[in-house]
Amino acid sequence: MAGSLQSASRLDGELKLDCDVVVVGSGAGGAVIATTLAEAGYDVVVLEEGPHVPYTGELRPTESVRHTWRDGAVTLAIGLGDSPSINVTAGRCLGGSSTLTGGVCFRIPEHVLDGWVHAGLSELTPEKMAPWFDQVEQDVHVEEVPVDMRSRGTQLFGEGYAKLGAELKPMRRNTRGCNGCGRCNFGCAHKAKLSVDIAYLPRAVAAGARLYTGCLVGKVEFAGTRATGVSGRILDFDSQRPARAFSVRAKRVVLAAGAMFNPLILWKSGLDFPVLGRHLSLHPSFRVIGRFDTPVRGWEGAMQSAYGDRYERDEGMLFNSVFVPNGVLAATMPGFGNNHAKLCEQIDHLGIFGGMLHDDATGRVRRGFGREPIMTYRSSPRDRGRIPVLLRRMADIWFAAGAKEIFLPVFGAPAQTPDSMKHFPLEQVHGRKLECSSQHPLGTCQMGVDPQRSVVDDHGRVWGTQGLYVGCGSVMPSSLGVNPQLAIMTMALRTATLMAAEGK
């Protein structure tokens, strides 16, 4: 029997449901778990807080932000001490953050998996994880980005990188029929990016899953230590404020609300663990912009097409091709009025590349006022020390590529020439002056073998409970150092398959 997709905000009367499995969140983790279990014959209900927005291709980027991004893109992890505050982007719509990614698909690096095995997670070896990765890559159609899909900005960065003795490698993405419009973050205009709302959720519905948008889950309900369902509030359609109550009774509950919200739900449900909400990994990312004498028009081409991992293994630095809307580029140009306008005249001459840190997972999610958590981030001394190193390397690459000037992610800093860059006191710049972003909140409900040091076991089961699972990026036992959507989907597929094997 086919399932359904409904906006709970528009339903009349009480919403009380019964099912085998209720999945909280429809992003990369929740969608995979819901689909796998529905196809295995389970009666599945998926609850999503955000709306269904299948028409992002018709929207301007800022319209997409206001409809599908959490907090209108101003979600912030507050930097403590000398750490930068980090703008964290996350989705709030059917498909979750998978709808906002550049489509980048990395397998979890072997050295990261080796570390997990060393910590006791003996089933997560590269060999044992390979079939799960194979399956997800088939499900979401992972393919290599052809070289001719690279933007001019990426080509230039690659030329500079080559002059310093390394080669960019082609990204792999979950796409089919990409035209290189460079606006993946705002919803693919041609539905070529196979985010989970395209690759998984239709399968879930075909297999009988019931999807509800506009449902804000408050807590997990228990009978003793056994999870018996969830309860929460349906959001008023116009104001998006919590309104009527709803409840779902289920034999099993899966939390897939992400690293920011799973801890809140667990706390509200009366659960606590020594590490719950801790070890938030964000992969702090920095953009360095190069200005060239000739037009670059960096928005023409795949938004993310190539990467450089020369420094990933030993120093935890990954270079990722990226582009951002011209308005964001303009905002990063220093000044107002005439000074700003002169710099903006050169936007079509700018190339941009991202640098990402494989961080030590030193962030934290805390209970906030109302329904949103508070995130804080205190960089480890090692991470903090690597920021200027990363930025100088990226500046060197742009200059090697022929850039006349570069723009650092330092608030208000003027453009730097090769000479002025040598004397720029980057190492002395306070963290609050650094512009930093993250698209990868991970951890906070980590998987492990010790209830004192983790929240879930290696099957994704919450310690000390029955029938309660976590299945999204929040279970990652450590920072990954690479874009995580494939890792999230893979870990979710593994959890769901293990759940199905346990039987109804």
Next chain:
Amino acid sequence: MPTPVHLSNLGPPGREHLRLLPPPSLADDARHRKLTLPPARVQRAARAVAEALFHADDKPADPARLDWLAADLLDFMARATGRAQLILRASLWALTWLAPLFVFTPLPLGWLPVGKRVLALERMELSPLGPAALAVKAMLCMIWFEHPDTQRETRTETSCLREP
């Protein structure tokens, strides 16, 4: 170890599967929410900053485009969650009342001549209050650069590498 199984008989993944997820009806379409707009003083404050930000070649920005920008910013804020509204409104408040202090003029930003506003905002951008300036600047720039006239003037028209 259980083996992952692929049970879907829908064929290869792709946009064709979207037929299984019906699009929202007009009543469920997020674009058609009834909005409660922030008060007019927020619009005035945003416009005062925008007039300074986009004052180019010593000429004022096109008033019609500024009107469109301010109205669209309000729409953005009305659709954002409470926390996003709080951050943007607090940032606008800081620009309105604190930026003028950087040019030693204790008046609202909008009361200053545009040249003095530019100086005040540039000084604030370099101060520890820089993030507040950036938050507002980012929103204004993102919307401003979506206007077709701005895109034409700055040669940043949206285009794909390949024809669909």
